[in-house]
Amino acid sequence: MELKPLGNTGVMLPEIGLGTWSYSGGVDPLRKGIKLGAYLIDTAEGYNTEDVVGQATKGIRKRVFIATKVSGRHLRYDQVLRAAEESLRKLDTDYIDLYQVHWPNSSVPIKETMRAIEVLVDSGRVKYIGVSNFSVSELREAQAAMSKYPIVSNQVLYNLNSRDIERELIPYCEKHQVTILAYTPLDSGSLAKSPPFRRSRGMEVLEQIANQSQKTIVQVALNWCTSHPNVIAIPKSNSGARTIENCGASGWRLSQAQVELLDKAFS
Ligand SMILES: NC(=O)c1ccc[n+]([C@@H]2O[C@H](COP(=O)([O-])OP(=O)(O)OC[C@H]3O[C@@H](n4cnc5c(N)ncnc54)[C@H](OP(=O)(O)O)[C@@H]3O)[C@@H](O)[C@H]2O)c1
Numbered sequence: 001m002e003l004k005p006l007g008n009t010g011v012m013l014p015e016i017g018l019g020t021w022s023y024s025g026g027v028d029p030l031r032k033g034i035k036l037g038a039y040l041i042d043t044a045e046g047y048n049t050e051d052v053v054g055q056a057t058k059g060i061r062k063r064v065f066i067a068t069k070v071s072g073r074h075l076r077y078d079q080v081l082r083a084a085e086e087s088l089r090k091l092d093t094d095y096i097d098l099y100q101v102h103w104p105n106s107s108v109p110i111k112e113t114m115r116a117i118e119v120l121v122d123s124g125r126v127k128y129i130g131v132s133n134f135s136v137s138e139l140r141e142a143q144a145a146m147s148k149y150p151i152v153s154n155q156v157l158y159n160l161n162s163r164d165i166e167r168e169l170i171p172y173c174e175k176h177q178v179t180i181l182a183y184t185p186l187d188s189g190s191l192a193k194s195p196p197f198r199r200s201r202g203m204e205v206l207e208q209i210a211n212q213s214q215k216t217i218v219q220v221a222l223n224w225c226t227s228h229p230n231v232i233a234i235p236k237s238n239s240g241a242r243t244i245e246n247c248g249a250s251g252w253r254l255s256q257a258q259v260e261l262l263d264k265a266f267s
Pocket of ligand 1: 018019020021022042043102132133155156182183184185186187188189190192218234235236237238239242243245246
């Protein structure tokens with residue numbers, strides 16, 4: 001599994017992590033993923049999966065990196081502190097590796113939210129601070145609101161069919177050492193199955209490249225995401241076999257020419 005830096009923290013993370021939104025696979029697929037080096041697990045207070053993440057990481061807590069999120073509806077100072085305690089309880093741990101603001105909320109001053117998260121870092125309950133679904137201007141504003149610690153990641157939608165972040169956000173994050181966690185990297189599974197007829201140009205090229213590379217289309221779609229140096233992909237699967245397949249998206253690289261072919265075919 002190839003590793004990528006988390007912002008400027010010196011922490012290295014696997015370029016394929018394990019998503020858990022609408023996850024119902026139990027502990028086994030998560031344990032299989034961790035065993036293969038995908039030791040970054042993403043959850044959120046709103047997912048109802050923090051408890052299964054806690055069960056899957058029991059006894060191996062120090063070997064995993066748990067990223068969870070405070071809901072965009074809980075961004076008042078006291079709400080953040082309460083939400084973090086609840087997440088810690090469900091995760092059955094005494095620290096969260098990465099605490100992310102799930103969505104921006106313009107009705108709460110970002111300074112108030114970030115002050116609460118900085119207090120959580122001061123007390124050791126949180127190690128690193130991230131955001132999610134933040135545009136460049138929202139990210140800038142959040143960074144300016146920090147008094148002690150940096151924002152090390154932004155979790156955003158990114159896959160072959162959804163490429164809005166390429167214009168502004170990826171270049172900005174590369175320049176400012178903010179790691180991108182690419183969510184829905186398989187476009188909710190639509191990049192995982194090639195339709196039997198009337199295939200799009202993109203799916204045709206994805207299949208050709210998968211055949212050339214002796215990889216599956218899923219592995220090519222994920223490797224395309226992580227071909228950017230600061231992008232980590234967090235696919236979700238309920239199945240152990242598919243989690244193993246997803247982990248096989250790392251440890252090799254599409255050529256520059258293959259990346260460009262995919263860029264063009266899905267543009
Ligand atoms: N921050 C945010 O606002 C936000 C929003 C959405 C998602 N996320 C995070 O990103 C993670 C991933 O995104 P996602 O769950 O929306 O979508 P995704 O990972 O793009 O796709 C998940 C779908 O693909 C299927 N799948 C996974 N691996 C497969 C494989 N190897 N072969 C065939 N099908 C496969 C899964 O089915 P099976 O489970 O049956 O394998 C599931 O239906 C989430 O779980 C969550 O942690 C964050």
